[in-house]
Amino acid sequence: xxxxxxxxxxLGLMLMVFSVSYLLPLATSWINHDGTLxxxxxxxxxTASIGFVMWLLTRRYRxxxxxxxxxxxxxxxxxxxxxxxxxxxxxAIKGLSFTGAYFETMSGLTTTGGTVLTGLDDLPPAINxxxxxxxxxxxxxxxxxxxxxxxxxxxxxxxLFKAETPGPMKDAALAPRITETARNLWLVYLAITIACxxxxxxxxxxxxxxxxxxxxTMGLGGFSTHDANIxxxxxxxxxxxxxxxxxxxxxxxxxxFLVWREKSLKLYLQDAEAVATVALVLASCxxxxxxLWWQGTYPTFWTSLRYASFNLVSMATDCGFxxxxxxxxxxxxxxxxxxLSCITVSAGSTGGGIKMVRTLVLFKQAGREFLKLLHxxxxxxxxxxxxxxxxxxxxxxxxxxxxxxxxxATLTFALLISGLDFISAFSAVIACINNAGPGLGVVxxxxxxxxxxDFQIWICTIAMxxxxxxxxxxxxxFTPHFWRR
Amino acid sequence: xxxxxxxxxxxxxxxxxxxxxxxxxxxxxxSDGEKLRQLQDRLDLxxxxxxxxxxxxxxxxxxxxxxxxxxxxxxxxxNMVACKLAASLxxxxxxxxxxxxxxxxxxxxVFSKENFCVDFSICPEQILTDYIVKLIEFPEALxxxxxxxxxxxxxxxxxxxxxxxxxxxxxxxxxxMPQVETRVAAIFRKNGPLIPEGSxxxxxxxxxxxxxxxxxxxxxxxxxxxxxxxxxxxxxVGGGNIGRRLAKALERDYEVKLIEYNKNACKxxxxxxxxxxxxxxxxxxxRLLQExxxxxxxxxxxxxxxxxxxxxxxxxxxQGGAGKVIALINRSxxxxxxxxxxxxxxxxxxxxxxxxxxAYVRMGDxxxxxxxxxxxxxxxxxxxxxxxxSSRVVGRRIDEIDLPKGATIGxxxxxxxxxxxxxxxxxxxxxxxxxxxxxxxxxxxxxxLFQVNVGFF
Numbered sequence: 001x002x003x004x005x006x007x008x009x010x011l012g013l014m015l016m017v018f019s020v021s022y023l024l025p026l027a028t029s030w031i032n033h034d035g036t037l038x039x040x041x042x043x044x045x046x047t048a049s050i051g052f053v054m055w056l057l058t059r060r061y062r063x064x065x066x067x068x069x070x071x072x073x074x075x076x077x078x079x080x081x082x083x084x085x086x087x088x089x090x091x092a093i094k095g096l097s098f099t100g101a102y103f104e105t106m107s108g109l110t111t112t113g114g115t116v117l118t119g120l121d122d123l124p125p126a127i128n129x130x131x132x133x134x135x136x137x138x139x140x141x142x143x144x145x146x147x148x149x150x151x152x153x154x155x156x157x158x159x160l161f162k163a164e165t166p167g168p169m170k171d172a173a174l175a176p177r178i179t180e181t182a183r184n185l186w187l188v189y190l191a192i193t194i195a196c197x198x199x200x201x202x203x204x205x206x207x208x209x210x211x212x213x214x215x216x217t218m219g220l221g222g223f224s225t226h227d228a229n230i231x232x233x234x235x236x237x238x239x240x241x242x243x244x245x246x247x248x249x250x251x252x253x254x255x256x257f258l259v260w261r262e263k264s265l266k267l268y269l270q271d272a273e274a275v276a277t278v279a280l281v282l283a284s285c286x287x288x289x290x291x292l293w294w295q296g297t298y299p300t301f302w303t304s305l306r307y308a309s310f311n312l313v314s315m316a317t318d319c320g321f322x323x324x325x326x327x328x329x330x331x332x333x334x335x336x337x338x339x340l341s342c343i344t345v346s347a348g349s350t351g352g353g354i355k356m357v358r359t360l361v362l363f364k365q366a367g368r369e370f371l372k373l374l375h376x377x378x379x380x381x382x383x384x385x386x387x388x389x390x391x392x393x394x395x396x397x398x399x400x401x402x403x404x405x406x407x408x409a410t411l412t413f414a415l416l417i418s419g420l421d422f423i424s425a426f427s428a429v430i431a432c433i434n435n436a437g438p439g440l441g442v443v444x445x446x447x448x449x450x451x452x453x454d455f456q457i458w459i460c461t462i463a464m465x466x467x468x469x470x471x472x473x474x475x476x477x478f479t480p481h482f483w484r485r
Numbered sequence: 486x487x488x489x490x491x492x493x494x495x496x497x498x499x500x501x502x503x504x505x506x507x508x509x510x511x512x513x514x515x516s517d518g519e520k521l522r523q524l525q526d527r528l529d530l531x532x533x534x535x536x537x538x539x540x541x542x543x544x545x546x547x548x549x550x551x552x553x554x555x556x557x558x559x560x561x562x563x564n565m566v567a568c569k570l571a572a573s574l575x576x577x578x579x580x581x582x583x584x585x586x587x588x589x590x591x592x593x594x595v596f597s598k599e600n601f602c603v604d605f606s607i608c609p610e611q612i613l614t615d616y617i618v619k620l621i622e623f624p625e626a627l628x629x630x631x632x633x634x635x636x637x638x639x640x641x642x643x644x645x646x647x648x649x650x651x652x653x654x655x656x657x658x659x660x661x662m663p664q665v666e667t668r669v670a671a672i673f674r675k676n677g678p679l680i681p682e683g684s685x686x687x688x689x690x691x692x693x694x695x696x697x698x699x700x701x702x703x704x705x706x707x708x709x710x711x712x713x714x715x716x717x718x719x720x721x722v723g724g725g726n727i728g729r730r731l732a733k734a735l736e737r738d739y740e741v742k743l744i745e746y747n748k749n750a751c752k753x754x755x756x757x758x759x760x761x762x763x764x765x766x767x768x769x770x771x772r773l774l775q776e777x778x779x780x781x782x783x784x785x786x787x788x789x790x791x792x793x794x795x796x797x798x799x800x801x802x803x804q805g806g807a808g809k810v811i812a813l814i815n816r817s818x819x820x821x822x823x824x825x826x827x828x829x830x831x832x833x834x835x836x837x838x839x840x841x842x843x844a845y846v847r848m849g850d851x852x853x854x855x856x857x858x859x860x861x862x863x864x865x866x867x868x869x870x871x872x873x874x875s876s877r878v879v880g881r882r883i884d885e886i887d888l889p890k891g892a893t894i895g896x897x898x899x900x901x902x903x904x905x906x907x908x909x910x911x912x913x914x915x916x917x918x919x920x921x922x923x924x925x926x927x928x929x930x931x932x933x934l935f936q937v938n939v940g941f942f
Contacts, residue, residue, distance in 0.1 A: 377744075377764040377773060379751040388756045 009058040015051025029126035036126045043087035082106040108134025110468035113222025113320035113437035116450035132212040139219025139350035193218045196245045203237040220350045222320020222437035230323040239310045250317040252348030272385035273346035273356040285309040316340035318351040320437020327444030341436040352435035432460045433467035489551040491537035492558035493520040499835025538566040557583040565601040572602035581605045609838040614730040633898040633917045638699045644691045656683035667697040668905045670895045671862040696895045698903035716783035722768030723789035736760040768798035780806030787812040803827045871937035884908040889930045891923035
């Protein structure tokens with residue numbers, strides 16, 4: 001009981017901190033006089049008060065949280081924050097149901113980027129800033145922020161990091177203490193975001209667009225201020241800048257930090273994931289470009305390369321921007337892009353999917369099996385980036401892959417039962433569980449998720465949450481073991 | 486000379502064996518009384534049981550009047566401490582320590598006078614590894630020795646039927662192949678060693694030792710015999726200190742398979758090595774060897790701690806079709822037993838190490854001493870000092886020098902040049918002279934020859 005109350009206390013603190021994030025849209029609203037000032041003010045006060053009351057009632061319960069409660073805390077936070085974030089949307093947008101709003105904010109915080117809204121171009125600037133800020137904050141995981149701030153308020157951090165940080169190798173410490181690690185990562189994230197904003201402004205976006213799209217890029221979210229997404233700009237320069245920053249965000253931020261600290265670009269080459277990610281993406285871009293050109297989708301190779309690269313990088317990094325209607329491309333291309341969205345980004349980045357480190361483990365394990373057949377006496381530990389990966393991690397990865405597969409299958413069946421066609425159902429689940437964004441079929445890049453029924457939208461919302469928290473974290477709450485003492 | 490040896494392991498006991506025959510006072514210290522007893526039974530020396538780093542033990546062993554301390558225990562740290570104590574408390578003139586750890590070796594300051602006072606650090610495992618790497622580099626070679634910081638090399642090859650030299654006298658070399666800058670230092674024929682003369686005719690099966698500049702070795706080998714294809718596949722049995730270093734040194738350029746019996750050691754090895762295939766099994770298991778295609782192996786190295794296992798696996802490998810087999814053999818009796826048999830090269834770790842070690846024991850400007858295979862000869866590298874007045878060698882042609890019978894000058898290293906020891910070559914001051922002698926007893930005489938008169942200083 002005591003521990004559960006501590007969870008509530010932590011939640012309360014989180015909400016109070018979260019309410020601070022309303023300041024940005026408030027400022028935007030004031031500067032632009034877009035008439036949403038009251039709505040945001042209300043939302044901020046409401047969130048802060050609820051948080052305060054929760055904290056007030058439970059402030060005596062300061063026990064250190066166990067791992068079990070860490071999971072509970074993470075899932076509750078990721079379910080609760082989008083709920084509170086829906087307020088401005090519900091207040092400011094006519095005709096938006098809670099289902100829709102919750103999907104939107106969940107999509108923002110999980111950095112998926114699928115939207116139920118239309119008429120994005122006409123939305124008040126503060127609303128757009130709010131949507132994109134959710135992308136940005138979700139990116140680093142509000143948890144990491146909290147790990148840096150909350151210890152000051154008396155809530156231990158390690159259990160949260162274990163629950164939240166993606167990937168199997170969570171112990172590669174950058175600094176002796178977890179708060180320092182979190183702070184370092186957050187600073188790198190901030191620095192690259194600023195660089196992105198500056199670059200986008202330079203290639204021709206307005207300040208609002210530059211800030212919003214930089215937020216969406218760094219979080220690998222994929223929200224845009226325009227219905228047509230990046231196709232609106234029709235600018236190869238903007239597309240190029242976005243490709244560069246999407247790839248940066250798809251790499252482990254710990255590597256970025258190390259490169260900055262040691263002042264050596266060579267460290268990128270030593271990061272096995274980064275090398276694999278970039279190599280896979282580049283090869284695919286070329287391959288798909290040639291394919292589309294050959295199929296006649298685009299008249300010249302260079303046009304084909306432009307559109308293929310941008311959309312492929314966007315999907316592979318689980319960002320979700322689009323500059324063309326790839327729903328209309330020969331099916332091989334978008335299917336390959338969806339496949340890449342499952343396996344490409346590095347652990348420690350802001351993307352989703354199973355993460356490149358697990359992909360590497362799977363491929364290497366297959367290689368080990370082959371070697372074992374040829375050389376039964378061989379002793380061949382798995383090595384990634386020169387260090388040995390113990391067998392228990394390999395097992396954990398295999399377990400994860402099974403759960404991932406079963407979750408995709410279950411959710412797809414759920415959508416099929418509700419009457420959705422196969423391509424839309426399958427691609428929607430994949431796109432949501434990988435936090436990519438647009439799928440195919442009725443939820444393609446030129447469409448949006450608003451066309452789905454409420455039930456279908458909730459399925460997608462669940463997919464986004466489960467994907468972002470890496471399956472185990474959410475599903476463990478449903479096992480009997482969890483609730484037994 | 487009074488020598489104190491700490492540690493009666495492989496290196497310690499074989500060095501003791503080597504030195505005791507040269508009228509030195511040897512004392513050996515070890516913590517294992519049994520090992521010392523075995524040593525004392527065989528050799529004329531003094532032994533003492535105790536911890537080699539303890540001052541009381543050192544004093545009892547007579548460190549006060551020791552000329553040279555040889556710290557070759559199993560522990561780097563004990564060796565270093567003993568050297569430090571010897572220097573600070575007892576002023577021992579020469580202190581040599583065996584250091585295995587690459588970490589220490591990378592920081593030479595550790596051995597300086599301010600720190601651990603080690604005059605000369607040796608790593609026998611590393612010396613052995615380097616030696617085997619050289620043997621693999623020249624697949625046709627039976628022994629390779631380096632001189633003068635690797636400027637000159639001495640290589641031993643076996644003359645085969647139909648080779649360019651078989652049936653010809655040695656003088657044929659200089660007249661018929663003048664572009665080949667080499668000199669035959671010694672020949673070992675079935676019965677024993679020969680001192681090569683211009684008229685000596687080479688027979689099939691002779692082992693020829695010749696000396697040349699290191700850069701020319703490849704071309705000389707090409708002339709001397711049909712060049713074997715370069716080695717590509719290497720199989721190593723034994724993942725201990727030597728096996729592991731060897732695999733690491735070779736894995737980039739060769740396909741290496743390493744067989745090790747201990748499972749945990751295998752895991753560690755697999756973690757450290759990148760391109761080596763580590764196999765857990767018994768090197769004497771012929772089924773394992775067959776499974777791993779020992780017949781396709783170019784060089785097979787049996788490097789475990791156990792002589793018998795090494796011999797067995799080497800013989801099995803040879804029978805299974807391996808190219809060249811090398812076995813690590815500690816007992817000198819076994820080495821003699823196996824020469825000329827199926828095992829191509831029987832390596833004695835002590836022999837390989839002792840060469841450079843012994844140079845410190847000798848007087849004068851002896852830089853290195855090595856033994857050729859099968860006792861064919863001894864090779865010395867000495868520096869010639871002085872001038873025509875004070876020295877009996879400087880400023881003279883080789884055929885003018887009063888060399889004792891059974892000694893020949895093989896080559897001179899002057900700066901970066903290697904000059905063959907033909908009869909008309911002139912020795913200059915500071916030349917490194919490579920001399921071959923037919924047996925150890927001659928070594929002293931040659932040393933004396935090179936000593937300068939007192940008046941030089």
